[in-house]
Amino acid sequence: MISAKNLEVKEMKKSRLVCLTAIVLAAVLMFAACGKSGPDQKSPDGTGKAKTKDSTDAKTKDNTEEEDVTPYTYTHYYNYDWWNLKEWGKDEVSKYMQKKFNINIEFSKPDTDAQAKLNTMIASGDLPDSIFMDRNQDYLKMIELGLLQPLEPYMEKNPTLEQNLLESTREMLKVDGKLYIIPQWARSDHTGGNMAWMYVDSIYKKLGSPRLETFDDLYQYACRVRDEVPKTADGLSVTPVQFAEGGDGGVLLDAFYRSYGGVRNGWYTVLDGKYQLLFRDPLFKEAVLEINRWWRDGLISETQFTDSGDQVLEKMVAGRNGLLFYDQSKDDTNKFRKIYMQNHPGDSYEMVLPNLFPPAKGLSPNDIYGEWSNTVGGSGIVITTKAEKPQRIFDLRSFFFTPEAAQLLMYGPQGHLWDELDENGLPILKKAENELTADEVNALGVWFWMEPGFADSIDKLKYAMNEKMPPDKQSWIVSNQANLQTPIKWITDEFVGLTDDIKPTDPAGINRTLVEEYIGEQLPKAIMANSKEKAETMFDDILKFADDNGIAAVEEKAGAVYQANVDKIGTELKKGRYAK
Structure with missing residues (x-):
């Protein structure tokens, strides 16, 4: 209650x-x-x-x-x-x-x-x-x-x-x-599910239907798409990896941080048993720097953070991507796969298998957390x-x-x-x-x-x-x-109600809004940095800004509710890096 x-x-x-x-x-x-x-x-x-x-x-x-x-x-x-x-x-x-x-x-x-x-x-x-x-x-x-x-x-x-x-x-x-x-x-x-890695079948077969079991397999495949399939059969440019729209970079985090074994709740996670800002997690930093590497290697569209949903859809229905990280259930609404198949007989989008979220860093698939709901x-x-x-x-x-x-x-x-x-x-x-x-x-x-x-x-x-x-x-x-x-x-309710005591007009609420908006603005810039060193510096600057602007009070209040939830109903973070 x-x-x-x-x-x-x-x-x-x-x-x-x-x-x-x-x-x-x-x-x-x-x-x-x-x-x-x-x-x-x-x-x-x-x-x-x-x-x-x-x-x-x-x-x-x-x-x-x-x-x-x-x-x-x-x-x-x-x-x-x-x-x-x-x-x-x-x-x-x-x-x-x-x-x-x-x-x-x-x-x-x-x-x-x-x-x-x-x-x-x-x-x-x-x-x-x-x-x-x-x-x-x-x-x-x-x-x-x-x-x-x-x-x-x-x-x-x-x-x-x-x-x-x-x-x-x-x-x-x-x-x-x-x-x-x-x-x-x-x-x-x-039950249910939404986000998944997919590929354009014709490009996949053109490259010899390679194994896509690990996160490194995805990287190597994307590099091959960049080098060997620069254009579609219709002469349109191909982006090696296309993500769903989102200006704050959150959708990329869902793909990368998850494959690194992490679980996030917005801009927060559980680290050492405590509810904390994501940027305190060294594993999260590693995942962000990996996204930056993919960016610098030309695997991610230059318009990733500015494209609207319609612009992303336009590319998808034209098959202008080697890999796609997207909500597969949207084929019932925007019909991205149906339209592509209709316009390109014999071709389709298919799910990356056997692991919907291929593990990185040598992890077992059993260490990876899928999507969750309350x-x-x-x-x-x-x-x-x-x-x-x-x-x-x-x-x-x-x-x-x-x-x-x-x-x-x-x-x-x-x-x-x-x-x-x-x-x-x-x-x-x-x-x-x-x-x-x-x-x-x-x-x-x-x-x-x-x-x-x-x-x-x-x-x-x-x-x-x-x-x-x-x-x-x-x-x-x-x-x-x-x-x-x-x-x-x-499924878990351990993340329910964590910020209910933080009203938007309270000091902690004002600081929370300030910090989270800053993250949404600055994280894409860190991802798009032209060097690993610059990306790391920008990442550290985000954490410093959060600390300088009172995020600790938000962590304390939300963390207390999180612990109360866990004491009452337990936690579902029991495997991989969270196993005790």
């Missing part, structure tokens, strides 16, 4: 939510079989440490009883100006839930400046019935002011949420002993004290955590994309998802209503549906996630 000051301030990454909106346009599963009839779904059965004000009494006396199935309309606000709104009840998925719960939802979002809009709503008390928002200082402020409803009374009547969230997850999400949020993309298992997610749905029937809202949103909801959200209700279930209870699709038109996807509403998304049920069903297809029809993305990325992914 954490206090009102101890809730993780965490920006929702737009890429994940944008992916959820856009993924409907690129399907991942194909099916053909016959089987028994499924249940009739066409006829829904209706079923901080600051003292906080307890709003339970005010609204537990709401007019809603468990059996209340009278028509109910409530307002739902997305606290993001970029959110894509869609009218409830117009597609088959939301229409099914509308009938099942006899609920209508009126959606809204800010036109601009979400922060200012939310501040106005809080100050005036003119709140919607529910809000989709980050767990941040605004969230804590609303709890402190008594504007949000604790969920325990509603869980007593409907245990669905409690049954699907780990007890440790619920405790981690509590503020002053109470749960106020229905989390987005909570999980209990280490169990609590980063945002979620809250119910405000304005809601007249909070139990009804809670019941609807809790439904999203069930296997039934996962099937509905991904494949729609019975009678549209599917009529029957196979012997394992999986839908038998009438039409492969990747054959659906954009209009058909929109009419169905599949993959759109993922708030809250529950990773456990979504991934389990996604993998099962993909596995039953013929190998040549399986989704490249889902197969990668199920067979390559999930086995090396890990």
Whole structure:
């Protein structure tokens, strides 16, 4: 459990939510079989440490009883100006839930400046019935002011949420002993995956399909691409190694530091059992100097730190890179691989194997940490004290955590994309998802209503549906996630809530912002230095700047929370350099 000051301030990454909106346009599963009839779904059965004000009494006396199935309309606000709104009840998925719960939802979002809009709503008390928002200082402020409803009374009547969230997850999400949020993309298992090393198959074969098992193998391969394949078959220049966009160099750190055996949480890591700034780690320094070597050797694009996502994509779909470190799941949204394969028949992007993150320095693959997630997610749905029937809202949103909801959200209700279930209870699709038109996807509403998304049920069903297809029809993305990325992914909550006691306006918060912004500006310059000596000097200067500007106070506060987390739930840093 954490206090009102101890809730993780965490920006929702737009890429994940944008992916959820856009993924409907690129399907991942194909099916053909016959089987028994499924249940009739066409006829829904209706079923901080600051003292906080307890709003339970005010609204537990709401007019809603468990059996209340009278028509109910409530307002739902997305606290993001970029959110894509869609009218409830117009597609088959939301229409099914509308009938099942006899609920209508009126959606809204800010036109601009979400922060200012939310501040106005809080100050005036003119709140919607529910809000989709980050767990941040605004969230804590609303709890402190008594504007949000604790969920325990509603869980007593409907245990669905409690049954699907780990007890440790619920405790981690509590503020002053109470749960106020229905989390987005909570999980209990280490499924999924995103970042990976890939190569352009035609270039790989042209160079004799060399071994790519270690980090040095990647370096040697990149040098050969530079020397032997300067241009594509279309006459375009080739960059030996292309990374995803990112002006602060973070994506390069994910590739290099991980292969060196390190684990980072933003600009911080665990060193000698303590939570510290990354720049104190000699191994991190070694990894940065290695990136600098690749840069000086002409293996990384000169525009790496200035290219936009669209500019990187333009190069990718033209095959203008020998190696690629990128989120492979984005082939469902920007279709980088599909477009390349369509324009270059017989060619493709393929995953570097057998090690998704090839080990450096003679390390064993078992010493390398894959991607990691926490169990609590980063945002979620809250119910405000304005809601007249909070139990009804809670019941609807809790439904999203069930296997039934996962099937509905991904494949729609019975009678549209599917009529029957196979012997394992999986839908038998009438039409492969990747054959659906954009209009058909929109009419169905599949993959759109993922708030809250529950990773456990979504991934389990996604993998099962993909596995039953013929190998040549399986989704490249889902197969990668199920067979390559999930086995090396890990899950931990030890890094949750570390900076919640550091408000942006506190001295430590001001210094933290100053130091982290400085790192984001100066690290790329160190990577681009024209000599190893200059890169090392610039690296040391970054650490000195951090020390001179109070980063120790940030480390102390975050480190205390980290240690408390470890004392409570343990650590997953148990192998390689972290083994004791």
